[in-house]
Amino acid sequence: MTIRLHAKGLTKTFTLHTQGGIVLPVFKDIDLAVKARECVCLHGPSGAGKSTLLRSLYANYKPDAGQILVEHLGETVNLLSAEPWEVVEIRRRTVGYVSQFLRVIPRVTALNVVAEPAIANGMPADEAKALAMTLLTRLRIPERLWSLAPATFSGGEQQRVNIARGFIVDYPILLLDEPTASLDAANRATVVDLINEAKARGAAIVGIFHDGEVRDFVADRLFEVRAITAARKTISNIEGEPVGLSMRSPDSIPVQ
Numbered sequence: 001m002t003i004r005l006h007a008k009g010l011t012k013t014f015t016l017h018t019q020g021g022i023v024l025p026v027f028k029d030i031d032l033a034v035k036a037r038e039c040v041c042l043h044g045p046s047g048a049g050k051s052t053l054l055r056s057l058y059a060n061y062k063p064d065a066g067q068i069l070v071e072h073l074g075e076t077v078n079l080l081s082a083e084p085w086e087v088v089e090i091r092r093r094t095v096g097y098v099s100q101f102l103r104v105i106p107r108v109t110a111l112n113v114v115a116e117p118a119i120a121n122g123m124p125a126d127e128a129k130a131l132a133m134t135l136l137t138r139l140r141i142p143e144r145l146w147s148l149a150p151a152t153f154s155g156g157e158q159q160r161v162n163i164a165r166g167f168i169v170d171y172p173i174l175l176l177d178e179p180t181a182s183l184d185a186a187n188r189a190t191v192v193d194l195i196n197e198a199k200a201r202g203a204a205i206v207g208i209f210h211d212g213e214v215r216d217f218v219a220d221r222l223f224e225v226r227a228i229t230a231a232r233k234t235i236s237n238i239e240g241e242p243v244g245l246s247m248r249s250p251d252s253i254p255v256q
């Protein structure tokens with residue numbers, strides 16, 4: 001199966017310039033390959049670096065070393081050495097990211113917030129809006145809210161608008177940061193369906209899912225992100241088969 005996303009030798013350190021230049025190593029030499037139709041769940045204790053890794057995979061954070069190879073329009077591109085315009089293109093067409101919180105844009109209606117990535121990706125506006133309506137309906141956003149800006153929406157409503165926005169484009173690679181954190185059971189089930197539909201169409205997915213039930217429904221394997229002392233660690237995947245994790249040289253990662 002095609003590898004769509006391959007992070008190689010990723011190392012990330014934060015330097016706290018406003019706090020005496022303290023250097024905070026987060027992860028070192030991470031190797032993670034994700035195939036089409038696969039959902040990998042980043043796993044590990046709070047503070048281990050899951051969000052930092054996910055943000056790095058979207059080029060929101062710049063790792064100190066390594067490569068993030070993505071299959072973009074039939075070519076392999078290293079996101080870390082890509083020009084800024086190329087990163088914008090890769091985000092527009094290839095890598096989608098659903099954060100926990102919606103970045104609210106004043107005066108833009110929920111319908112347009114959702115339709116915008118599809119329009120930017122070349123879909124005619126009418127078609128994009130029809131698809132946005134379908135997603136908003138599936139995610140139980142009442143129709144009376146569609147023409148309002150989401151600034152006043154509840155946390156869960158904002159999260160669902162964000163999910164609709166993240167799933168409106170058939171991105172080959174999807175990064176999901178706790179997409180069900182503020183949702184009720186019915187909407188969690190819808191998000192599980194959306195993730196499994198994305199896998200079925202061939203998406204490679206990396207996600208953080210704190211909800212164990214959601215994780216069991218969507219994740220094909222876990223990728224452990226944590227301070228470990230063994231040179232190489234093996235954990236079980238959801239089906240119970242051993243999965244070799246290739247998070248190498250973890251010795252210098254401090255226990256947090």
Ligand SMILES: Nc1ncnc2c1ncn2[C@@H]1O[C@H](COP(=O)(O)OP(=O)(O)OP(=O)(O)O)[C@@H](O)[C@H]1O
Nearest residue numbers: 014024026044045046047048049050051052053256
């Ligand atoms: N922008 C930042 N600047 C400095 N340090 C940061 C920054 N973001 C994260 N960190 C630090 O990096 C470490 C990893 O944080 P991260 O949010 O990635 O962990 P996490 O595994 O996602 O945790 P949680 O499960 O609690 O969300 C933490 O020690 C955190 O303090």
